[in-house]
Every structure is written in C-alpha cells, then in structure tokens.
Amino acid sequence: MTISQVDFFYLAMPEILDIGDGSQDALLVRVRSDDGGEGWGECEASPLVSIAAWCAPMSHSACKPVSASVIGRRIEGPDDIRALNRDVRAHSLDLLQADHTLSGVDMALWDLLGRRLDEPVWRLLGWPRAYPKTAYASVLFGDTPAQTLEKACRIAAAGYRAAKFGWGPFGAELTADEAHVRAAREGLGPEVSLMIDAGTVWGEDVEAASLRLPVLEECRVTWIEEPFVSGALGAYAELERQARGSVRTAAGEGSHDPLMARNLIDYGGVGYIQIDAGRVGGITSAYEIARYAERRGVDYVNHTFTTALALSASLHPYAGIERSHICEYPVEASLLARELTAEQLPLDESGRVHPPQRPGLGVSPDPEAIRRYLQPVEIRVGGRTVHTTSEL
Amino acid sequence: MTISQVDFFYLAMPEILDIGDGSQDALLVRVRSDDGGEGWGECEASPLVSIAAWCAPMSHSACKPVSASVIGRRIEGPDDIRALNRDVRAHSLDLLQADHTLSGVDMALWDLLGRRLDEPVWRLLGWPRAYPKTAYASVLFGDTPAQTLEKACRIAAAGYRAAKFGWGPFGAELTADEAHVRAAREGLGPEVSLMIDAGTVWGEDVEAASLRLPVLEECRVTWIEEPFVSGALGAYAELERQARGSVRTAAGEGSHDPLMARNLIDYGGVGYIQIDAGRVGGITSAYEIARYAERRGVDYVNHTFTTALALSASLHPYAGIERSHICEYPVEASLLARELTAEQLPLDESGRVHPPQRPGLGVSPDPEAIRRYLQPVEIRVGGRTVHTTSEL
Numbered sequence: 052m053t054i055s056q057v058d059f060f061y062l063a064m065p066e067i068l069d070i071g072d073g074s075q076d077a078l079l080v081r082v083r084s085d086d087g088g089e090g091w092g093e094c095e096a097s098p099l100v101s102i103a104a105w106c107a108p109m110s111h112s113a114c115k116p117v118s119a120s121v122i123g124r125r126i127e128g129p130d131d132i133r134a135l136n137r138d139v140r141a142h143s144l145d146l147l148q149a150d151h152t153l154s155g156v157d158m159a160l161w162d163l164l165g166r167r168l169d170e171p172v173w174r175l176l177g178w179p180r181a182y183p184k185t186a187y188a189s190v191l192f193g194d195t196p197a198q199t200l201e202k203a204c205r206i207a208a209a210g211y212r213a214a215k216f217g218w219g220p221f222g223a224e225l226t227a228d229e230a231h232v233r234a235a236r237e238g239l240g241p242e243v244s245l246m247i248d249a250g251t252v253w254g255e256d257v258e259a260a261s262l263r264l265p266v267l268e269e270c271r272v273t274w275i276e277e278p279f280v281s282g283a284l285g286a287y288a289e290l291e292r293q294a295r296g297s298v299r300t301a302a303g304e305g306s307h308d309p310l311m312a313r314n315l316i317d318y319g320g321v322g323y324i325q326i327d328a329g330r331v332g333g334i335t336s337a338y339e340i341a342r343y344a345e346r347r348g349v350d351y352v353n354h355t356f357t358t359a360l361a362l363s364a365s366l367h368p369y370a371g372i373e374r375s376h377i378c379e380y381p382v383e384a385s386l387l388a389r390e391l392t393a394e395q396l397p398l399d400e401s402g403r404v405h406p407p408q409r410p411g412l413g414v415s416p417d418p419e420a421i422r423r424y425l426q427p428v429e430i431r432v433g434g435r436t437v438h439t440t441s442e443l
Numbered sequence: 444m445t446i447s448q449v450d451f452f453y454l455a456m457p458e459i460l461d462i463g464d465g466s467q468d469a470l471l472v473r474v475r476s477d478d479g480g481e482g483w484g485e486c487e488a489s490p491l492v493s494i495a496a497w498c499a500p501m502s503h504s505a506c507k508p509v510s511a512s513v514i515g516r517r518i519e520g521p522d523d524i525r526a527l528n529r530d531v532r533a534h535s536l537d538l539l540q541a542d543h544t545l546s547g548v549d550m551a552l553w554d555l556l557g558r559r560l561d562e563p564v565w566r567l568l569g570w571p572r573a574y575p576k577t578a579y580a581s582v583l584f585g586d587t588p589a590q591t592l593e594k595a596c597r598i599a600a601a602g603y604r605a606a607k608f609g610w611g612p613f614g615a616e617l618t619a620d621e622a623h624v625r626a627a628r629e630g631l632g633p634e635v636s637l638m639i640d641a642g643t644v645w646g647e648d649v650e651a652a653s654l655r656l657p658v659l660e661e662c663r664v665t666w667i668e669e670p671f672v673s674g675a676l677g678a679y680a681e682l683e684r685q686a687r688g689s690v691r692t693a694a695g696e697g698s699h700d701p702l703m704a705r706n707l708i709d710y711g712g713v714g715y716i717q718i719d720a721g722r723v724g725g726i727t728s729a730y731e732i733a734r735y736a737e738r739r740g741v742d743y744v745n746h747t748f749t750t751a752l753a754l755s756a757s758l759h760p761y762a763g764i765e766r767s768h769i770c771e772y773p774v775e776a777s778l779l780a781r782e783l784t785a786e787q788l789p790l791d792e793s794g795r796v797h798p799p800q801r802p803g804l805g806v807s808p809d810p811e812a813i814r815r816y817l818q819p820v821e822i823r824v825g826g827r828t829v830h831t832t833s834e835l
Contacts, residue, residue: 061824063500073503073537096537097502099824103495104540108455108818110489111465112610113642140672144643145465145488147699147722148496148540218504250505251536255702280532282702285709307539310647310674317677318710330539426500426825432453432491433818 052084052167054124057156058441059105061098062424064387071191071218071250074357074381074388077424078102079416080155082163084126090163091416093361094155095329097148101155102428104148106438114145117152129175132160136335140308150307150332157333158364158412165411171367172413173406176338178371181406184378185212186398187246189356191383192219196227196234203238206382212402213377214239217248217276222259229266236270246301248276255283260290267298274301274323281305287319299323303340304354306331312340316349325379327354328365337368344375351375357384359392363407363414366396370406378404390420418443444476444559446516449548450833451497453490454816456779463583463610463642466749466773466780469816470494471808472547474555476518482555483808485753486547487721489540493547494820496540498830506537509544521567524552528727532700542699542724549725550756550804557803563759564805565798568730570763573798576770577604578790579638581748583775584611588622595630598774604794605769606631609640609668614651621658628662638693640668647675652682659690666693666715673697679711691715695732696746698723704732708741717771719746720757729760736767743767750780751787755799755806758788762798770796782812810835 063076078098082090094101107116120138125131136157143149161172173181188211193199199216206214216235221228236245247267253259260278267275275298279286287300294300299322306312307330315321324344328337344351351372353365362381369375380398381388394414396404407413421443430438455468470490474482486493499508512530517523528549535541553564565573580603585591591608598606608627613620628637639659645651652670659667667690671678679692686692691714698704699722707713716736720729736743743764745757754773761767772790773780786806788796799805813835822830 063825067501067503069501069504071504073506076500076502096506096539097496097499099499099822099829100492100495100538100540103492104489107489107491108468109459109461110468111459112461112463114465114488141643144672144697145722146492147488147543148492151539251533280536280700280702282700282706284702284706305536308672308674310672310676314674314676314706314710318706330537427823429821429823430491431819431821433455437491 052086052088052126054082054121054126055085056083057118057121059102060421060440061102061426061428062387062421063426064385064424072383072385074384077358077387077391078155079421080159082156082159084163088163088167090159090166090411091360092155092158092162092333092364093329093358094151095327096151099428100148101152102438103430104146104152106430108432108437110145113142115142117143117149117156121156126160126164132157132164133335135160136332151330154329154331154333157335158328161334162411169410171406171408172334172411173367173370176367181370182373182376183399183403183405184366185376186378186380186402186404187211187213187215187244188382189215189379192216192221192231194220196230199231200234200238203235207239207243210402211243213244215246215248218250222249222252225262228263232266232270232272244273245270246273246276249278251277251280253278255279255286257286257289261293264294264298272298274299276301276325277304281311284314284318287315287321291320301325301352308332309336309339313343316344316347321349323350323352325352325354328368329361334364334368341369341372345372350377352377353379355379356381358388359395360412360414360416362396363412366406380404387424391416393417444478444480444518446474446513446518447477448475449510449513451494452813452832453494453818453820454779454813455818456777456816464775464777466776469750469779469783470547471813472551474548474551476555480555480559482551482558482803483752484547484550484554484725484756485721485750486543487719488543491820492540493544494830495822496538496544498822500824500829502537505534507534509535509541509548513548518552518556524549524556525727527552528724543722546721546723546725549727550720553726554803561802563798563800564726564803565759565762568759573762574765574768575791575795575797576758577768578770578772578794578796579603579605579607579636580774581607581771584608584613584623586612588626591623592626592630595627599631599635602794603635605636607638607640610642614641614644617654620655624658624662624664636665637662638665638668641670643669643672645670647671647678649678649681653685656686656690664690666691668693668717673703676706676710679707679713683712693717693744700724701728701731705735708736708739713741715742715744717744717746720760721753726756726760733761733764737764742769744769745771747771748773749776751784752804752806752808754788755804758796758798759804772796779816783808785809
C-alpha cells in the first residue's frame, strides 16, 4: 500500500495551566493509505511546532520537512517502516523538531500495518509474546508534604504496587525534599515501590543530587529520575558511583534519537532507560533502544504521562522483555487525555497492565473527543497556505 | 533596558534546490528594547519551524514557547543574557526546536548589548584581544572529480590557505571518493590545507570510514568531518583510535546544546569541535564550548556556510583563543546570503579573517535585501493569529 495522506489534529484543554502536566494538549497523527487503510499515532510536545516540521518548505537537501520522506511511500512490511524512519533522519538532519514529528507518524504507520496484517504491533516487531507490566502511578508531588502524603495514601488504596512522584516543588530545598520523600513513603506503606522524578532540576550539579541520596536510601526509593539534563553523561556516571547501587538513576525521556539513549546507558551508566515513543522517533526507535538495553542488562521503562494511545504505543516496543516489567501509568491525565479513546488499558487485579492483543496499537481516538478539543491550525508562507487542519 | 519586541524575518531564494547548500534561506531575528536599542541575529535551519517555536501556545510548564522567557526581560549586562539563556532551556525543555530559535535571539541580544555599551561582542565575552583566523574556503564537492579539481584550482588561485570539500557525491563509493580527494589535493597544490566533510554519510559505520583513511593520509587531509551522526560517540572514538593521529576527526555542528559538544570532546575524542552559533543556543553557548575546548586542548572551529552576520556571530565566541586559528569561510553562499549585509568580512593578504572591532556583532542586515527575499508568515491556532511577520 502507498501512504496517500497524513493529517495532524492539535487538541488542547480550554485552559493550559503553568504546571508540569504534559497531558494538557496532544497532537494526533492520522495516516491513510491509497487502499483505504488507516492508522493513528501521537507526537509528544508542542503540537504547533511539530506540525511546522511536517509542512515547512525545504531549506536544503538535509533540511526537508518530514512530509518529503513519507507521502507516496510504499509500506508492505516492518522493514519499509524502518527504511522510512532512516530516510526521515537523513533528509531532515538539520530540522531539529523532525524527530518529534516522525514519532507520531511512525506510530501511525505501525498501527496501519498491524491493522492491515491483523496483528498487534508487538508481534510485528518480532516479540513471540507480550508480558504484563507492573504499572506505577505517575503523579506530581503535592505543593506540601501533607498533600504528597494524601496522594500517596490514595494511590496505595487504589491498589497500585508502585508509584512515582515528581516535579512540583521538588529539588529546590533539601529539608522540604526530605519531607516530601518521607511523606510519599509513609502514604504508600512499606510494600509499594517508590520512585522519585527530579525533572532535571539540578542541571549537572552532582553535589545537589548526592545530598538527597541518604533520604532516598532511607525510604527505599527504586530510582531517582532525571536528576540532571539528558546530556550530562558524566554527572549521571558520578552519581551512580556515589550511590553504589543503593538507589539507581533513571533517564532518557529527553532522548530524541536512539544514540542519545545508548549514550546514557554506555557513558551515563543509568540503571533504567526511559523512552517516550512520542519523542524518540516512534516505535521503530523505541524498539531499537529496548533491544539495546536488553543486551546491556539495563531495564527499559516507557515514559508516558498522557493518553491510552500514547501508553499503548509505549508498551509495544518492550512488550517481549520479561525483566523490564515496570510501566509508567498515567493517573492524573487531563480530561482531554482520558476522553480521547474509547478503549482504555485497565489494570488487572495484580496492578499490571497488559499490552493489547488487538490489531495495530489496539487503541483508537474517538472522533467526538477530537472534535471537542480540536484547535484548527492554518499556516501561510509567502502568500501560500502550507498547512490547514483537515476534516476528520 | 527591557526587551520589548522580537521580530522574525524569513528570507528565501526564489527557488530552493535539493542540494547541500544551507544558504538558500535564512531566518533573521530583530530584538528591540524599550529605550530604542536594536540588535540582529540569525537562526540556522528551517525558518518556519523556528518561528513556530517562538510563538507556539504553551503546552505545560516545561514546554513554553521561547517568547515566554524573553519578552519583558531586563538586560543590563552579559550575565543577564546568560540567565535568559538558562531560563529558555528550562522553560522550553520539551520543545526540541527551541534551541535553534534561542540561537538567533541570543545573538541579537549580544548585538544589542554591544551596541549599547559600544563594544564588540568578543570584548563583552571577556576576551582581552581578538586573533585573526585562517579562513578555509568551504565548498561542496563537484559532481565529478574533474569538477572538484577545477574548484580546487580556483580556490588556490584566489589565495586561500585552506579549503574544505564536502557533501555532494562523497561517501557512497570508495574509488570515487579516492578520486575526489586526490583531485582536491592536486588542485590545491601541496601548501594549502585540505579538509574533507562526509556529512554524516556513514551513520555509525566505522568500517566504511576507515576504508577512506589511507587516501586521507596520502593527501594530508587535516580532518575528516562528520564521518558519523552527532551522537555516535563510540564510532568517533574508534575512528580516532584507528587513525592514530594521521587524520583527526571533526564534528559538532549538530550540537544543539553545550553538553552535546562536550560529549563529543570527552567521549568521542574529536580533534576539532565545530560549533554553529545559529543552532547550539547562540553566542552564550558557543562561548561556553570554546572555553571548555580550550581547557581540554581541543581546537574550536566555527560552522558557517551562510551570511556575514552568521560568520561574525560565529567568530566572537572563540576570537580570543590563539591556538584555535581556523575559520570556516563561506565562498559558495547564495545571492541572498551575499546581499544580506552591506558589511562583509574580507580576507587580509594572508588569507585571514579578523573578528570585527565595531560595536555589537559589527554586521547589520540591509533592509532592502530583507525586502527582496522576504517570505511573510502567518500562523493561526484555534481561530487566533499567533504570528504574523512584522513591518521592517
């Protein structure tokens, strides 16, 4: 089949708050083939900019819009998607945002192919079976330790076996940080796994991070996530050395290509590599990293804070790795994110999420929900319309 | 003074060719302060996408448009620009293209401040003096070795002391590559330094690159540039090991923050770190890398293929490092790029370019040239105009 049409739908909540909740908007991608096939994907981060990376006029041979490598392309099997992925990287080498745009397109292509071949994406990728993953409730810290405690109690009561607290006030002041971490542990009780997300707050300041190691160890925190910015490989390696395995580092959501993730593994020495399939180049790149992590004995974890569509796309790439059994599970997503799909990925009685068995990604957006939150986009360059939102 | 207005001007040649010439379009940034000050900068790569990263609606607290950290900001000295730079990185952490947009804004802020304080930017940065740099003529390979030979002869006749050939057909086939490199050396004669730019053609394939080492050594090539993609740190380190100093690797133009460049130095072991101030985050980030390279004994080189404005902005960050004496000098730039500024940066009789002594960047765009090539842009989201090109 030939890719004949690709459409972008920018959704947003009526009001976007200045908080670390990345589910307040979404960019959906719909791919259609000349023989009536359809697939859906989702790009993480800044919908307008990722649309621009699709439709921008060419600057030169290595700075083409993503569309130049997609429209008119034949897709018959997984290798065709992989080849398309490589071509986008080469032809959009100097277009920085292209990786995020590619991510949603790549997901939609796998969804399209899976529906066509009547197979779930994880099977197309080559996994013989899909293992359930232990969902961790992913939430923001409360503004106060009392609020963090209350959130933790609710999560434990809801039956989660793991939880992660992040962003909010965390990272600014040692004593307050200690109180928040202890509140989280107290609320979860002794049995529920606890992770902490510092949201890159310490830049590359190893000392600031290491001051938190005692409380993280005391509260048996599984990982400290993004203590540093993505590229701070030396800082990651040094914190790992100082922690001596008592707490591991986790990072990778900022990776926008597989090599960035591999460098965090090889030079940063992270214990967990966290990949957002909506940023890294889609399912193709996420799967490549999952296989690499497996070979290097590092645990792969998805990064997902938004919709069931994004969650499904993030599960397929590592569905077949039994040892990588942890899954970020959005529990504070916006109304937009929750309403987007009819299908959800509910937890089983053991707090685990199962990669879908349905064809493709196994999750589709509800057209009514898209209409409800749609932000039409129109872009004109030099008097010519280069983008306008399509009909649903 | 307070930053009151920032405007973007997208310029393009009437026809954009599918070749590796990055000077076929340009994105200019004009910054104005509330007390009548003005400064100009230039973003490399994909004008429309970088404009979108300026004006996109906020997605969440770490995915704001670049404008959110710039408009209304007080700038009194260099530290204020550095603080602004840090804030853009933090508040636009998840907006990938933000680094390219920041680059042009940052340049314009240094230009504004230099004009205000009546100092060239290199002096504001703290360099006690500015050393002239040996310009290398930066050109694309010919389609055939005979064309490459002819180009090389012309460059030598024009008095250049160094030249770099890149892109075009290079990298695909060993015998043809050897013929091109020998043609370049033959045309330049024995005295002119020769560099080769592979334009990331080998991905991370060390074997493909090492097959070219004998001819590079035979023709006394100073560096092989971008044999691999930016993140392939292990491949760079391995090629350096195999070359044993006979030819050094050069890379860095793909860096969009200082850490990416530092990782190429620390883990890739590159001999030359090449920074495009229009991509890496502007003069602030370029200077930070120049200082780091100096401490690590690595040569810093600019990456510039376009205008005199971009060339000037790329010279200031390493103006004060005597040992880093090589400068990429555009000689095949488009008419747009050549006509953009009244001031040029001509070579002296020794083939050297001098960092400007005039205030700010020392180079300003000509409004008539801007009008000639201007592509007006209009962007609407949700029925609201979020961007429209300003009056000049």
